[in-house]
Amino acid sequence: MEKRGDCPERTEIPLRIAVIGGGIGGLTAALSLRQAGFEVDVYEQAPELTQIGGGINMGPNAMRILRRLGLAAGLDREGVRPLFTHQRCWRDGRTLQRAPLNPLCEELYGAPHMTLHRADLLDVIASGFPAERIHLGHRLTGLADHGGSTEAWFENGARITADILVGADGIHSAVRASLFGEESPVFAGCVAYRGLVPAERIADLGLEIGSQSWVGPGAHFVHYFVSRGRLLNFVGWTEHDEWNREDWTDRATVARALAAFEGWHPQVRRIIAEADTCFIWALFDRDPLPRWSVSRTTLLGDACHPMYPFMGQGAAQAIEDGAALAACLVTAGNADPAAAVRRYEQHRLPRVTRLQDMSRANKTRFHMRDGPAQEARDAEWGRAGDRSPDALRWLYAHDAGAIEPLV
Numbered sequence: 201m202e203k204r205g206d207c208p209e210r211t212e213i214p215l216r217i218a219v220i221g222g223g224i225g226g227l228t229a230a231l232s233l234r235q236a237g238f239e240v241d242v243y244e245q246a247p248e249l250t251q252i253g254g255g256i257n258m259g260p261n262a263m264r265i266l267r268r269l270g271l272a273a274g275l276d277r278e279g280v281r282p283l284f285t286h287q288r289c290w291r292d293g294r295t296l297q298r299a300p301l302n303p304l305c306e307e308l309y310g311a312p313h314m315t316l317h318r319a320d321l322l323d324v325i326a327s328g329f330p331a332e333r334i335h336l337g338h339r340l341t342g343l344a345d346h347g348g349s350t351e352a353w354f355e356n357g358a359r360i361t362a363d364i365l366v367g368a369d370g371i372h373s374a375v376r377a378s379l380f381g382e383e384s385p386v387f388a389g390c391v392a393y394r395g396l397v398p399a400e401r402i403a404d405l406g407l408e409i410g411s412q413s414w415v416g417p418g419a420h421f422v423h424y425f426v427s428r429g430r431l432l433n434f435v436g437w438t439e440h441d442e443w444n445r446e447d448w449t450d451r452a453t454v455a456r457a458l459a460a461f462e463g464w465h466p467q468v469r470r471i472i473a474e475a476d477t478c479f480i481w482a483l484f485d486r487d488p489l490p491r492w493s494v495s496r497t498t499l500l501g502d503a504c505h506p507m508y509p510f511m512g513q514g515a516a517q518a519i520e521d522g523a524a525l526a527a528c529l530v531t532a533g534n535a536d537p538a539a540a541v542r543r544y545e546q547h548r549l550p551r552v553t554r555l556q557d558m559s560r561a562n563k564t565r566f567h568m569r570d571g572p573a574q575e576a577r578d579a580e581w582g583r584a585g586d587r588s589p590d591a592l593r594w595l596y597a598h599d600a601g602a603i604e605p606l607v
């Protein structure tokens with residue numbers, strides 16, 4: 201294990217915290233809470249820790265937290281530091297905006313911006329948490345609040361009691377449904393074709409070590425390197441009225457993806473064509489929740505604030521949630537965990553709601569048809585890039601673990 205975060209000393213009997221869900225949000229929260237001195241167990245439905253999909257962007261706001269948790273060496277080993285973020289026109293490839301990412305992010309915000317394979321990121325996070333406290337094959341089916349504790353039960357027959365229960369079980373959260381009732385997420389009108397291309401196959405393109413986004417009518421296409429630079433990750437988003445899983449699953453072929461990006465710049469089409477396979481992902485969404493917690497049970501990550509990935513901040517915000525929850529619980533001591541949980545929720549809600557709104561707005565901005573509105577957008581991006589680390593100070597400089605003590 202590498203250097204640990206600077207956690208305050210705790211002298212009380214540690215509270216027992218159950219985290220439901222071993223995704224990026226749940227595992228990072230578990231690590232934050234454990235390093236803050238709590239007794240933490242993770243309950244994950246899957247028989248092993250897995251992450252579906254290819255790459256993920258980690259902004260400096262999340263990277264700072266992961267590094268404080270002692271994960272810097274693993275992240276540096278597995279990840280890539282993009283030099284630039286570059287937005288381009290779908291058809292002719294002209295630059296709409298281009299901004300430096302590294303080393304500027306580290307200079308401004310004390311942590312780099314990185315791109316990683318999701319499985320690598322999850323492995324690095326898991327390496328910091330004791331494996332024997334991750335209970336695989338535990339699918340939560342119900343819970344009950346008993347005032348001073350929360351009881352939870354699982355499909356495999358196991359039952360547990362915890363002082364605090366955290367639902368980090370994703371957009372279809374069973375914890376959320378237990379707290380606030382069943383309500384299906386809504387199809388957001390977008391599907392993504394996702395794939396990974398070995399770097400040597402596209403070496404002749406001379407791609408910069410950066411993140412490129414191509415924007416066009418009703419679609420956009422993003423690519424960046426992951427896995428120590430060995431793979432190029434791509435995601436091509438297209439708009440659709442309906443999602444029907446059975447109807448769509450057989451469309452996830454390279455040929456389908458190429459058809460979806462017909463007429464796009466040759467670089468985009470070449471990258472798609474070099475993938476052996478690609479798969480499809482439908483985007484679902486929920487409206488912002490007015491509250492996340494009931495008594496000693498709360499939520500984090502996609503369980504309470506799923507967002508369109510068009511700010512690249514869904515997982516980053518889940519990571520921030522864990523740091524903020526740990527800080528609120530430490531600050532409050534054992535006296536009133538429910539009050540600490542409420543404080544966590546109040547602290548986090550405005551920030552993630554802002555990001556949910558911005559991410560939604562980006563769907564419209566990225567997918568404009570060619571015409572006057574698109575020209576106005578391009579001119580605005582040309583004047584003042586909205587993706588530069590300077591312009592995102594409110595997002596990247598925020599320290600989610602800095603919670604003022606109550607007076």
Ligand SMILES: Cc1cc2nc3c(=O)[nH]c(=O)nc-3n(C[C@H](O)[C@H](O)[C@H](O)COP(=O)(O)OP(=O)(O)OC[C@H]3O[C@@H](n4cnc5c(N)ncnc54)[C@H](O)[C@@H]3O)c2cc1C
Binds near residue numbers: 256339501516
């Ligand atoms: C194409 C795409 C690109 C993205 N790009 C980015 C990006 O660049 N940067 C970024 O920050 N975010 C990005 N996101 C968003 C990000 O992936 C999510 O916000 C993030 O993974 C949510 O993490 P989570 O831990 O909250 O939920 P999840 O990753 O969904 O994890 C939930 C976990 O809970 C488990 N679980 C579910 N139900 C139960 C149950 N009943 N009992 C026990 N366990 C259960 C699941 O098996 C899973 O392991 C992107 C999303 C998409 C779709």
